[in-house]
Structures are given as structure tokens and as C-alpha cells.
Amino acid sequence: MKLNKIDLDNLPNEGLDSVTEIERRSFLKVGLAISGVFAGGKILSVVSKVNEVYASSSEFTEKYPYSPHYSMVVRQGLCIDCELCIKACKETNEVPDYGYRTRILTKTVSDAIGRKQEFIPTLCNHCNEPPCCRACPTKATYKDPNNGIVMMESSKCIGCKMCVLACPYEARYFNAKRRAIDKCNFCWDTRLEKGEKLTACSNVCPSGARIFGDISDPENVVYKMVHQIEKQVWVLRPESGSKPNVFYMKATRSSPWDLRRQADAR
Amino acid sequence: MVKIQKETAERWGYSGIGALFSSKPHLFLMLLFGAVAAWGYAVGIDGFFKGYHHVYGVTRQIPWGLLISAYIFCVVTSTGLCLVSSIGHVFGYEPYMPIAKRAVFLSITFMLAGFTIIFFDIENPFRMAVYNVISPNFTSNMWWMGTLYGLYLLSLGIEYFFLLDQNHSMSRFAGILGVIFGVAAHSNLGAVFGMLHGREFWYGPYMPIYFIVSAMMSGGAAIIFFTCLAWKMNREILDHRMERAVKAVCQLTTMLIAVIMFFTIWKIISGIVAPEKYLAIMAFVTGPHALTFWLFEVAMGMVIPFFLLLRSKGTNYGLMFSATAMMLVGIFFMRYNLVLAGQLVPVFHGLGVEEYSGLLPYFPSYHEIAVAIAGLSLAITGFLFGEKILNAHQFQKHEIVPAGAFICPGCGGIHYKKEGETHEEALQRHHRIRKAK
Structure with a gap:
């Protein structure tokens, strides 16, 4: 192929006379806007800063690949560690004594003023990009194509415990009775599939710390709680990049977001 | 039992079952290690019926323990034996050729020993055989590792058969496949750890690279160790060529120790400056695992053998034997430390919660130790068995010359x-x- 050579060196200089003041200014503005020099690069940069503000990327908060896209909001300040959720989970899903699908962690800040302790419920985060599903050699654990729940097909599980290691949220354990890894599936087989609207844990939670719903539905409470900028919403261990579907936020009794309890049927 | 024709037996260097009884101490050792292996596997089967979660020391937070370490030790040694010996009989560098038969035989032995150990770690090993085939997950490193190791073992088997049969062009072809599958499988084993993005300590390309290089180091150590051992049992195996081969392997191993030393040094330094790795690294540098790290992994696995091997100049068999024996112990702890390192720091440590404020505890249980010992004893039994029954893996005169x-x-x-x-x-x-x- 033959290219027409442009002899750049010997082109006549057009000079700056033909460039107007306004053109020069707008050119500079574009450059400054892209590099985000205005406002310290925090607000007006073309390069997205949304990751620093929200837990997940904007693409993730705007687009939900499943319908319904089940999700949970944990309102950290409201949890009182009554462990009713753990009990309900054990009863509903036949969880043995040596294991758990959900757990409440205790955080103590001894030099805090006022309240010194808070509780952090944890469970499977039903990540959009679950490391466990990638790691499983036999597709025994998989992302449900309809509702996005990370499911287990117990009969395929070989018990290599690769997924236990891969999980960033310590949500998996080996269940000897099932002869497979067991984990939270948002009570899919025990409740949701049978027409219930809530998981066992969010159903019994007396303080409204666990709010369960469909985040792809703008009318849903979970959608409303995550899509606002008045209160910060975050996820646990965002650095693992797994795009979790369990969101955390602070809420107190006086908070406008305080629903005493999630209504059983919405 | 397959009856081997006299002509074939001669070609293979097969000395017959009777050869096992030629030396009483040898037979005694073989029975001893065989019995230890049988005891260990019996304990393992006992554990299988009682339920592993009752008898093993592994927990929900530390799901992989001593058994995975022992499995990794075995397959690392196997891959290393295959890679180091392939320098000679596959890639054609003449000084390495005499080690081929023993190395490939041991490579198969260690691989099988490794498989028996992992059998007792996996909860449903029988399901694995079925669903690995009918429900494969191509994004899973675990799947690739299992499958590629299967192919690797197959290639090794074919390679060894043709080595015995003195068909060196075919054995070379199978050897190339063995090297390819070996490297692929082994780097995948590294990637099993290296691709866990929820575990910062392991995540990254370091693991697969480290696995391949350290495999070659282990392979070199194993070749020297077992050749020295064979020489102690049967002084006739060392001719000039074999001496030269041992010397060449010794030089390579020394260099690889130096490489792994650098890997370890940079692992520590980079870990100390990275906040997410700091705790795990410090657990080994000054924390509860400092003894296994400094004494076993560093001193016995690298530093002392490095100087002993240098001093031996590849000709002092006593020094080389003690150096590589130390190395094999050290390398075992190297694997153990590596498996534990990524799990010691709880995944929720960063939350600052009470439950996960410190490092997680793990100590192997009786059942785990028994199965690990069983696997290693099986490999040693295999070695002793092979030395006698296959005429000390000697090449025949016309093959060499x-x-x-x-x-x-x-x-x-x-x-x-x-x-x-x-x-x-x-x-x-x-x-x-x-x-x-």
C-alpha cells in the first residue's frame, strides 16, 4: 500500500492570526475539563469519580441485569444483635449447628462518644461477578440467570472447597448432610419460590435492619434506599471487585429512612 | 499378573519380582514405609466415614490446610522432576540424559501419591470423576488444573513406557507433551491461588511464576536426593556419565535456589509496604509462624543447602545428600506456609470487628497428619520398589553409548x-x- 506522504516540515506556517480568541479559550477549557483541573479534579472531571463517591461503579447502580434483581440493604445502626435472623435462617433452611448462612459481627469503638458498639450482619452478597462461581470446577454453584441469586446445585458439588476460599465474604461452609457446600440463597427454595416476598431473616428482623427487595424496580424500597445521595451507601470489601448486591448504610432511630419494620407484604 | 517376556524384560531393565527379596534391609524398609502408608490411608478412610469436618483441623475460615500443602508438595516435586529431566531427554542437552528414567519414574510416583492425598481432602471424590466431565466450568482454574494434571500423568506414562522400551524418539514426543501439560497444569495450580481476587495475599501473577520456578528447584533437589540415596544402596549406579549428570543438576539447583531466594526476599519486602499484605507477611516474619518460616523454609529450604551445594561442587555426595534432604523438608514447609499465608488474615479483618481482630488459628489434626504422611510414605515406597524391580533405572550400555x-x-x-x-x-x-x- 502506498501512502501519500505529507511533508509536515515544509508546510507553510498558517500563523496564529486565523485563530480567534474564543477558539483558543474553548480549546483550553476542553483540556482543563477533561483533566479535571477545576474543583481539584473531584467534580467536573470527564474521568468518572463515581467510584469514590458510591460503593460500586455508576454502570452498576444504573443498570441491573436481572429481573427481579434481588438485593438487600443492611441498615447497620439499627441492628441490635438479637440474632432472630440467625435463628429464623437456621429453622427455615435447616442450617446445622456447626455452620451458618448469616452472621452478626460486633464492632466496638471504645473511645467513641455515646454509643460504643455496633453490629454488622453479614451474608452471601450475591455478587454480580461472583468469584465463587468462577472458581467452581463443576458449575455446582452458579448465578441464576433470572433473579441473580447465587445458587448451589448440591448434587454437582465435589467438596473441593475452592469456592469457600474464593468468597470474599466468608459466606460458605460445608454441610455434611447435603454433602455439599451450603450458603444463603435468599431463601429461594424455602420462601421466595413459594410466593413469599421476604427472606426469613428480613421477615423477622424487629428493627428493620435488613431490608430485602428488588433493586431493579424503581418503586421498591431497596431501590429508593440505594438511589439517593443524602445518606451514604456502601458495600463490604469493594476492592474485591465482585460487585455485591448487599448494600450497607447507616440509619438511626431519628433517620427519615427509619422504617420500623419491613412490611410483610408490599 | 501380566507376564513379561524375557526379551522385553531385558529391554526394559526389568529384574523381576524376585529382585525385591535380594536385599533384606531394603525389603524391610519397603515394608515399613508401605505399612506406614497403609496405616495413614486407613486413618484417612476412618475420617471419610466419620466426616472430615469432625476429624480435620480445617475450618470455614481456613478451608485448605495440611492436606492441600502435602498435595502441592507432591505435584510440585513431580512437575519439577519432569521439567529438569526433560532438559536432557526431551530438549537434548546431553549431560542431563542419564537421569531421565529415574526422574520420570519418580515423577509418576509423586503424582500418584499427590492424587491419593487430594482424594482424602475432597469431600465427594466420586462425584468429581463424573461432573468434571459432564459439567465442566472452563473459567475455573481448579477444573483446568485437574484436567491438565490428568493429561500430564497420561503423557508421563506414555513417555515412561517408551523410555523403558528404548524408543527414544517416541519418548521424546510424549516428553514434549508432558512438559507442555506439566507447565500448563502447574501454572494453573499457581493460578488457583493467584486468581482469587478476594484474597489479596495471593492475588496476582506472582503465584504461577513462583510455582514453576520453585517446581524446578524441588525437582532438582529430588533428583539429587534420590540419586544419592540410590547410590548409597547400590554403588554401581554411578558411572562417569551419571556423575556428570548429578553435577549438572546440582549446578542448576544451586542457581534456582538463588532465584527462589530473590522471590522470597521481594515477597517479604513488597508485602511489608502493602497494607493489605502486611499482617500475613508479619505472621511469618515475626509472628506465630516465624519458626516454620525462618527455620524450615529459609534456613533448611534455601540458605544452608545453597552453601552446602556450593561447597559440594557437585561431587561430594555426602554433602549433596544432606543438603537436598534438608531442602525437601524445607520445601514441604514452604508449601505449607504458602497455603496458610493467604488464609491467616480473616476476610473481614478490615472491618475492625471483634470476631476477626487477629490472625486465624490453624493446626493440623491427627487425621490430616496421618494422610499426609501416608502420601509421602507411598512415594518413598514407590521409589524403593522401582530401584529394585527396574534395576536401579540404569540405561543399557548401547542406549548411552x-x-x-x-x-x-x-x-x-x-x-x-x-x-x-x-x-x-x-x-x-x-x-x-x-x-x-
Whole structure:
């Protein structure tokens, strides 16, 4: 192929006379806007800063690949560690004594003023990009194509415990009775599939710390709680990049977001 | 039992079952290690029926423990044996050729020993055979590792068969496949750890690279160790060529120790400056695992053997034997430390919660130790068995020395004679020694 050579060196200089003041200014503005020099690069940069503000990327908060896209909001300040959720989970899903699908962690800040302790419920985060599903050699654990729940097909599980290691949220354990890894599936087989609207844990939670719903539905409470900028919403261990579907936020009794309890049927 | 024809037996260097009974101490050792292996597997089967979660020390937070470490030790050694020996009989570098038979035999032995150990770690090993085939997950490193190791073992088997059968072009072809599958499988084993993005300590390309290099180091150590051991049992195995081969492997191993030392140094330094790795690294540098790290992994696995091997100059068999024996112990702890390191720091440590404020505890249980010992004893039994029944893996005269050539008593290499030349004349010509007038 033959290219027409442009002899750049010997082109006549057009000079700056033909460039107007306004053109020069707008050119500079574009450059400054892209590099985000205005406002310290925090607000007006073309390069997205949304990751620093929200837990997940904007693409993730705007687009939900499943319908319904089940999700949970944990309102950290409201949890009182009554462990009713753990009990309900054990009863509903036949969880043995040596294991758990959900757990409440205790955080103590001894030099805090006022309240010194808070509780952090944890469970499977039903990540959009679950490391466990990638790691499983036999597709025994998989992302449900309809509702996005990370499911287990117990009969395929070989018990290599690769997924236990891969999980960033310590949500998996080996269940000897099932002869497979067991984990939270948002009570899919025990409740949701049978027409219930809530998981066992969010159903019994007396303080409204666990709010369960469909985040792809703008009318849903979970959608409303995550899509606002008045209160910060975050996820646990965002650095693992797994795009979790369990969101955390602070809420107190006086908070406008305080629903005493999630209504059983919405 | 397959009846082996006399002619085939001769070609294979097969000495018959009777050879096992030729030396009483040897037979006693073999039965001893066999019995230890049988005991360990019996304990493992006991654990299988009681339920592993009752008898193993592994927990929900530390799901992989001693058994995975022992499995990794076995397959690392196997891959290393295959890779180091392939330098000779696959890639054609002549000094490495005499080690081929023993190395490939041991490679198969260690691989099988490793598989028996992992059998007792996996909860449903029988489901694995079915669903690995009918429900494969191509994004899973675990799947690739299992599948590629299967292919690797198959290639090793074919390679070894043709080595025995003295069909060296075919064994070379199978050897190339063995090297390819070996490297692929082994780097995948590294990636099993290296691709866990929820575990910062392991995540990254370091693991697969480290696994391949350290495999070659282990392989070199294993070749020297087992050749020295074989030499202690049967002094006839060392001819000039074998001596030269051991020397060459010794040089390579020394260099690889230096490489792994650098890997370890940078792992520590980079870990100390990275906040997410700091705790795990410090657990080994000053924390509860400092003994296994400094004494076993660093001193016994690298530093002392490095100087001993340097001092031995590849010719002092006593020194080389003790150096590589130490190395094998050290390398075992190297694997153990590596498996634990990524799990010691709880995944929720960063939350600052009470439950996960410190490092997680793990200590192997009786059942785990028994199965790990069983696997290693099986490998040693296999080695002892192979030495006797396969005539110490010796090459036959015509395999080593082609027609018209001879082994040089001076350098151990193969020299070709020109027509009408005597041994002495050829030797002088090769080494450019002027004839005395």
C-alpha cells in the first residue's frame, strides 16, 4: 500500500492570526475539563469519580441485569444483635449447628462518644461477578440467570472447597448432610419460590435492619434506599471487585429512612 | 499378573519380582514405609466415614490446610522432576540424559501419591470423576488444573513406557507433551491461588511464576536426593556419565535456589509496604509462624543447602545428600506456609470487628497428619520398589553409548572415534592433548 506522504516540515506556517480568541479559550477549557483541573479534579472531571463517591461503579447502580434483581440493604445502626435472623435462617433452611448462612459481627469503638458498639450482619452478597462461581470446577454453584441469586446445585458439588476460599465474604461452609457446600440463597427454595416476598431473616428482623427487595424496580424500597445521595451507601470489601448486591448504610432511630419494620407484604 | 517376556524384560531393565527379596534391609524398609502408608490411608478412610469436618483441623475460615500443602508438595516435586529431566531427554542437552528414567519414574510416583492425598481432602471424590466431565466450568482454574494434571500423568506414562522400551524418539514426543501439560497444569495450580481476587495475599501473577520456578528447584533437589540415596544402596549406579549428570543438576539447583531466594526476599519486602499484605507477611516474619518460616523454609529450604551445594561442587555426595534432604523438608514447609499465608488474615479483618481482630488459628489434626504422611510414605515406597524391580533405572550400555563412541574417563562425555583410531587417540584429539613425540 502506498501512502501519500505529507511533508509536515515544509508546510507553510498558517500563523496564529486565523485563530480567534474564543477558539483558543474553548480549546483550553476542553483540556482543563477533561483533566479535571477545576474543583481539584473531584467534580467536573470527564474521568468518572463515581467510584469514590458510591460503593460500586455508576454502570452498576444504573443498570441491573436481572429481573427481579434481588438485593438487600443492611441498615447497620439499627441492628441490635438479637440474632432472630440467625435463628429464623437456621429453622427455615435447616442450617446445622456447626455452620451458618448469616452472621452478626460486633464492632466496638471504645473511645467513641455515646454509643460504643455496633453490629454488622453479614451474608452471601450475591455478587454480580461472583468469584465463587468462577472458581467452581463443576458449575455446582452458579448465578441464576433470572433473579441473580447465587445458587448451589448440591448434587454437582465435589467438596473441593475452592469456592469457600474464593468468597470474599466468608459466606460458605460445608454441610455434611447435603454433602455439599451450603450458603444463603435468599431463601429461594424455602420462601421466595413459594410466593413469599421476604427472606426469613428480613421477615423477622424487629428493627428493620435488613431490608430485602428488588433493586431493579424503581418503586421498591431497596431501590429508593440505594438511589439517593443524602445518606451514604456502601458495600463490604469493594476492592474485591465482585460487585455485591448487599448494600450497607447507616440509619438511626431519628433517620427519615427509619422504617420500623419491613412490611410483610408490599 | 501380566507376564513379561524375557526379551522385553531385558529391554526394559526389568529384574523381576524376585529382585525385591535380594536385599533384606531394603525389603524391610519397603515394608515399613508401605505399612506406614497403609496405616495413614486407613486413618484417612476412618475420617471419610466419620466426616472430615469432625476429624480435620480445617475450618470455614481456613478451608485448605495440611492436606492441600502435602498435595502441592507432591505435584510440585513431580512437575519439577519432569521439567529438569526433560532438559536432557526431551530438549537434548546431553549431560542431563542419564537421569531421565529415574526422574520420570519418580515423577509418576509423586503424582500418584499427590492424587491419593487430594482424594482424602475432597469431600465427594466420586462425584468429581463424573461432573468434571459432564459439567465442566472452563473459567475455573481448579477444573483446568485437574484436567491438565490428568493429561500430564497420561503423557508421563506414555513417555515412561517408551523410555523403558528404548524408543527414544517416541519418548521424546510424549516428553514434549508432558512438559507442555506439566507447565500448563502447574501454572494453573499457581493460578488457583493467584486468581482469587478476594484474597489479596495471593492475588496476582506472582503465584504461577513462583510455582514453576520453585517446581524446578524441588525437582532438582529430588533428583539429587534420590540419586544419592540410590547410590548409597547400590554403588554401581554411578558411572562417569551419571556423575556428570548429578553435577549438572546440582549446578542448576544451586542457581534456582538463588532465584527462589530473590522471590522470597521481594515477597517479604513488597508485602511489608502493602497494607493489605502486611499482617500475613508479619505472621511469618515475626509472628506465630516465624519458626516454620525462618527455620524450615529459609534456613533448611534455601540458605544452608545453597552453601552446602556450593561447597559440594557437585561431587561430594555426602554433602549433596544432606543438603537436598534438608531442602525437601524445607520445601514441604514452604508449601505449607504458602497455603496458610493467604488464609491467616480473616476476610473481614478490615472491618475492625471483634470476631476477626487477629490472625486465624490453624493446626493440623491427627487425621490430616496421618494422610499426609501416608502420601509421602507411598512415594518413598514407590521409589524403593522401582530401584529394585527396574534395576536401579540404569540405561543399557548401547542406549548411552552409540556405536563407534565411548564414555570419556576424563570428562564423562561421549566421544566419537574416527576410523582406525584407538581410545587413547580419540581422547587426545577431543581434549587437544598433543601427542608425545
